[in-house]
Amino acid sequence: MNYEGLNDTQLWKLISADDRKAFGYSFTLYSKDLFRYGQKFTGARQVVEDSIQDVFLDLWHKRKTTNIEQSIKFYLFTAFRREIIRKLSKLRQQEPMDYFAPEQLLEASHMEGIILQQGKNESNQQLYKAIRNLSERQREAVYLRFFANLNYKEISGMMGISVEALYNLIFKSIKILKESLRESVQYQTK
Known part of the structure; x- marks a missing residue:
C-alpha cells in the first residue's frame, strides 16, 4: 500500500487498526523533524533519540485508546516535547550540566x-x-x-x-x- 497519499486521519485509522507498516511510515515521516526539534533542547544525541523512541513506543502501545483529533505530527511534537523535558529534568538531578550547555542549544x-x-x-x-x-x-x-x-x-x-x-x-x-x-x-x- 502507498501511504504517501494518505491524510493523517486515514493514516491514523490504519495505525489504530494495527497496521505496522503505516506506523513505520509515520516514524519515517516524522522522526527526523522530531530529532531536529530535540536538538534545540540538548546536544545529547542519545537523550533525543531515546525520547523519540519512547514517544513512538508509547503511541504504539496506546494506539487503540488514543484519539488523535488534530494531526499526527502535532500529537508527536507535543508528546515529544513533554518527554524530552521530563528526561532532561531527570538528568539535571543526576548528571552534570554538560547536557545543557547554552552553546549546544545554539549550535544544535x-x-x-x-x-x-x-x-x-x-x-x-x-x-x-x-x-x-x-x-x-x-x-x-x-x-x-x-x-x-x-x-x-x-x-x-x-x-x-x-x-x-x-x-x-x-x-x-x-x-x-x-x-x-x-x-x-x-x-x-x-
Whole structure:
C-alpha cells in the first residue's frame, strides 16, 4: 500500500487498526523533524533519540485508546516535547550540566544547523548571528512555525501560551532578526 497519499486521519485509522507498516511510515515521516526539534533542547544525541523512541513506543502501545483529533505530527511534537523535558529534568538531578550547555542549544538546532552548513554564504552567517539574539522561547516558536510547519493554534497549545501571545512572540522574533540583519549590513557597508 502507498501511504504517501494518505491524510493523517486515514493514516491514523490504519495505525489504530494495527497496521505496522503505516506506523513505520509515520516514524519515517516524522522522526527526523522530531530529532531536529530535540536538538534545540540538548546536544545529547542519545537523550533525543531515546525520547523519540519512547514517544513512538508509547503511541504504539496506546494506539487503540488514543484519539488523535488534530494531526499526527502535532500529537508527536507535543508528546515529544513533554518527554524530552521530563528526561532532561531527570538528568539535571543526576548528571552534570554538560547536557545543557547554552552553546549546544545554539549550535544544535535545525534552523542554525542549516545555516552553518551553508556557512560559506555570508548572508547565512549574518542570519546565524541574528538568531543568537533570540531567546530560547523565541527560537522554539520560530522553529515550530517555519521549520516544523505547525500552525499557531498547535504551537500555542504546545508552548502553553495563547495564540495572541504566540503571534506577538513570533512578530517580536522576526523584528529582532530584521534589526540584527539590518545592523549587520550597515556595519559591513561602512
